[in-house]
Structure formats: C-alpha cells, structure tokens
Amino acid sequence: MALDFGSVKKPRQQFSGGSESVAVMIAEVHLADPSKKTANPAEDYAIAYLLEDAFGMKAEFNLNVPDTDEHYGSPLTSVKIKMKPRNLSGEYTPMEIFDLQPGKRKGASLPMGQWPTVILERAYLDSRTDTVVVNWLHVAQRDNTNAQERCLTNNLVTVESERYDVRDNERKYRQIRFTASPDRAVTFNDMASFKAAATEMLKENLEQGDGQPLALMRFVTNDSFDEGKVPEIHTRLVYPAYKEGGEGYEEPAVSVERWLADESNKGWVNLINQAATETGYTVELIPLSRYTTGKESLPSKRGKGRDDAESFQIPSEDRENGYAPTRKNNGEGFLMTNGYAAGSMIVKRAADPTARWFATKTLRKTGFGPIYMRDELVTPNLPEKVRNVFESLAAARGEAARARFTNGAQQSQPAQESSHDDEIPFGEPDHSGGLTPS
Numbered sequence: 001m002a003l004d005f006g007s008v009k010k011p012r013q014q015f016s017g018g019s020e021s022v023a024v025m026i027a028e029v030h031l032a033d034p035s036k037k038t039a040n041p042a043e044d045y046a047i048a049y050l051l052e053d054a055f056g057m058k059a060e061f062n063l064n065v066p067d068t069d070e071h072y073g074s075p076l077t078s079v080k081i082k083m084k085p086r087n088l089s090g091e092y093t094p095m096e097i098f099d100l101q102p103g104k105r106k107g108a109s110l111p112m113g114q115w116p117t118v119i120l121e122r123a124y125l126d127s128r129t130d131t132v133v134v135n136w137l138h139v140a141q142r143d144n145t146n147a148q149e150r151c152l153t154n155n156l157v158t159v160e161s162e163r164y165d166v167r168d169n170e171r172k173y174r175q176i177r178f179t180a181s182p183d184r185a186v187t188f189n190d191m192a193s194f195k196a197a198a199t200e201m202l203k204e205n206l207e208q209g210d211g212q213p214l215a216l217m218r219f220v221t222n223d224s225f226d227e228g229k230v231p232e233i234h235t236r237l238v239y240p241a242y243k244e245g246g247e248g249y250e251e252p253a254v255s256v257e258r259w260l261a262d263e264s265n266k267g268w269v270n271l272i273n274q275a276a277t278e279t280g281y282t283v284e285l286i287p288l289s290r291y292t293t294g295k296e297s298l299p300s301k302r303g304k305g306r307d308d309a310e311s312f313q314i315p316s317e318d319r320e321n322g323y324a325p326t327r328k329n330n331g332e333g334f335l336m337t338n339g340y341a342a343g344s345m346i347v348k349r350a351a352d353p354t355a356r357w358f359a360t361k362t363l364r365k366t367g368f369g370p371i372y373m374r375d376e377l378v379t380p381n382l383p384e385k386v387r388n389v390f391e392s393l394a395a396a397r398g399e400a401a402r403a404r405f406t407n408g409a410q411q412s413q414p415a416q417e418s419s420h421d422d423e424i425p426f427g428e429p430d431h432s433g434g435l436t437p438s
Contacts, residue, residue: 003219003271003278019122020055021363023140023153023344024048025075026116029100039098045082045131046097049075051117052153052344054365055125055132081120081132095137113143117151119344119363138361140346150209150347150357156180156340156372159309159362162299173300175293175309177359179211180340185286185379190276195256197285198238202252209347209357211291212249214239218375219271220282225386230320235375236268238285284381291347291359311364312338314371314397323393339371339397368402370394 025048032043050059060076083096099106102114122135140151162175186197194217201215214237221232240249241258250258260269275283299307315325316335326335346361372378376390 003221003274003281018366018368019124019135021119021121021344021365022054022123023051023117023119023151024079024081025051025144026100026118027078029097029102031098031101036101039096041083041096041098042085044097045080046100047078048081048118048120048132050077050079051075051151052365055079055123079125079132080130081123081134083137084133084135095139100137109139110142112139113146115144117141117144119151119346119361121363138346138363140344140361147353148349148351152179152209152345152347155343155345156182156377157343157345157362157364158312158338158340158374159307160338161309161313162293162307164300173298175298177211177291177293177308177345177362178340179289179291179345180216180374180377181287181289182377182379185284185377185381187282187284187381188272188275189283191272194272194275194285195253195260198256198259199252201285201287202238202240202255206349206353206355206357211289211347211357211359212240213252214288214290216286216288216374216377217268218282218284218286220382220386222280222282222383222386225383225389231386231389233319233375234271236265237288282382282386284379286377286379291345291357294348294358294360297360308362309338311362311367312341312371314339314401317373337373339373339394340377341365341369341371341398366398368398368405371397371401 026046027049028047030045030047032040050057053059057077057079062071062074062076065072081097095106098104100112100116100118102112104112117140119138119140120132120134120136121138123132125131126133141149156179158178158180160176160178162173164171164173166172186201188194188197198215198217202213204210204213217236217238219234224230224232238256238259240252241255242248243250249255259265275281295301299309313336316337317323318326327333328335341364343362343364345359345363347357347359349355349357370391372390372394376393378387378390378394382390
C-alpha cells in the first residue's frame, strides 16, 4: 500500500565562474601613505585569511592544536586583496582598504577593531599579480571579540521580498531571510523518531548565531524520479508555537505536540504514522533558521541600492509540466519565488545574550551558481538519482540566469506572489528593536 498524499493540501510548486562574494578575516592593512591620512586605492592593499573556499583555493584552519587553545580553528589560507580602481566621490563613497585600519571610523560608523571579518563582494583573483581584486567591501564583524556581530558562511541562504502589514492605518514593513542546513537532515520512520528529530531541530542555539529554528518535513517518492515520471515531493514546515497568553515561544517538545494537534496538519500526522510500514520513500526533516531583517536594513528604509532579495528570485516551476515557468493568476508574467543558493549572511543582535539575531545583509556567493527550490534541497539521505536531478536543476537555473544576463535581458522582476502554503504566521515583532549597528 502506497502513502496517500491526497489527505494533505498540495502546495503550488515552490518556487560560474567569474567573481565571487567571499568572507575573509583581515590580518594586515598596508597603505601607500605612511602617515595613514590619505587613501590610495590603487596602491593600498590588505592581507586577509579566507573563511571559506574561494578563488580556486581551499580555506584551511588550524585544527592541529587542542580545542582549548585560543588558536584552535584559526584560518590559515592568506590572500592579498586590493580594491578595483573606480572614480567615486561624495557623501556615500564606499569603503576602501584605507577604512579597515584598526580604530578608523567611516562617517558615523563604529571604529574598526582587530581582526575584523568582511565580505568581499564581486571579487576575483588576478592570476598575473596573485591578488584578489574587490569591487565592494561589507563589514560583518568589526572586531573578532564582538559578540553582537557574526558572519554566517558556508550556508545555503535566501532572502524573501519585503512585505508589510497595515496596523492602525500604518504600514509595518518586514523582510524574512533563511539559512538551510541540508547536510544535517535527519530521516524518521515513525511518530517517535519524528518527535525526537523535530524537537532537536527546534532547539535554539543563540551562541552560534542561529535565528528562529524550523524544520522542513519532506516526503520524496524515490521511484518517481525514474525516467519518464513526474517527480513527487511533498513538504511541510514544522515551526515553534507561540506561548498561549504570553510572549515568546513554547519549549521545542511542546511546540511539536502543538503542531501535531493542529487540525490543518491532520493529513501529515497520518503520513508520519504510516511511514514505518512503507518503503520506497525518503522521509526526513531538514533544519532551517529564520531571521528578520533589522529595521534600519529594510529596503524601504534604505531607499537606495539593490534589494538582497533580487539575487535569489527565480521563476516558480510547474513540475508536472516539465518544469515550465508558472504564469501568474492574471496571465501577465510569471510567478516568482526565492531560491536557496550558497552565500554569506551578516547577523547582529542587541547587547543581550538572550536577544535574537537579526540580519542586515545577505550575499550570494556566485551570481550564476546553482540555486535550489526549497523542496529540492540536496541531503545525504537522498538516493543518488534524486540528488542528481536536484543538482542538475539547480545548476540549470544558474546557467539560465547567466544566459539572460549575457543576452542583455532586462533584470527587473515583476512583483512577487507567494507560492508557499505553509508559512509561519508573521505576527511576531521585529527582534532588532531598531538597533542595527552602523
């Protein structure tokens, strides 16, 4: 007897090479002006350590000393970085190598500290000079001892379009960002193992810079990926429950029980109970982490510059129609969604160890690299044939974007419609409290 997916609501389908955006730790700043009073972008350079693989190099870390040693985990792969020559001036001139000096302030920003972490945006390796040439710099952590700033690297990330609610005749804007950890996905085959895995995934780890923890439950019919068949994938979010009559969220185990008791999840509960008696399916939970965007970092607040969400927008696809783009309900244009791609996210929080982290910047590592639909994240639990399909589709989306760019297609996208049917309620406050540091 096969699993009956008719009892659960079927959602609409979710929906390099060249330069890279890479996180590094700055070790040394070398300026052409010995007085350190004048920037010289053509000559100034810095020595930095890679915090992730990039530019054809593997980022190495010091793992040969005891984990109690202060140098354990320190980066070891160094690169020389310089800014790309440019002619920019005025109030909003971007950061240069000059601005990375310890103690240096740029405008009203906080002073730069020791061993800062920065993201090099649209950087590439000039093999003639063995130098990494950088278009833009984004400071993620001004000092390596600052516990209120983090740069999350080696993640799959996404950014949703900004939205708003109307409260007391006033618009309240919000924007949500996610990281996904498909390498930590866990399979389950009955209610007990589901509860254990879901409870573990809903535990917060604020020390590691995690956002609100979620779990993506996924049922994959393995033989539906055989040639000539339509791949069958069903997903549902498992999320923390609000405390009844109070602020905050329930403990993970309580949240899981509340989720199971929700009438809208009745069909999913039936599937979980049937999982032990069926074969031919990959049944798993995938960890996600959800972040609000700090108030000062919202696109509507900044009013200028590119919205991070634009880097992750892709056409939603109709799986039953050969993955053709899905047209909007009014027939004008295509339904857009946000995919998951390799990248870095800058997160911050107020000076309170119990405060939630919020995001201020998210950068996709490569503009035309693989980008995944949320229900097609690749985990170690999937059969090889399924992994191959998901990876091929993700790579094809990146190449399609490259082709559009090469052909000079317009990059502006229509307003996004949501293609999720299981989103978390958005009634919670912005955890930044408007305290986005400069």
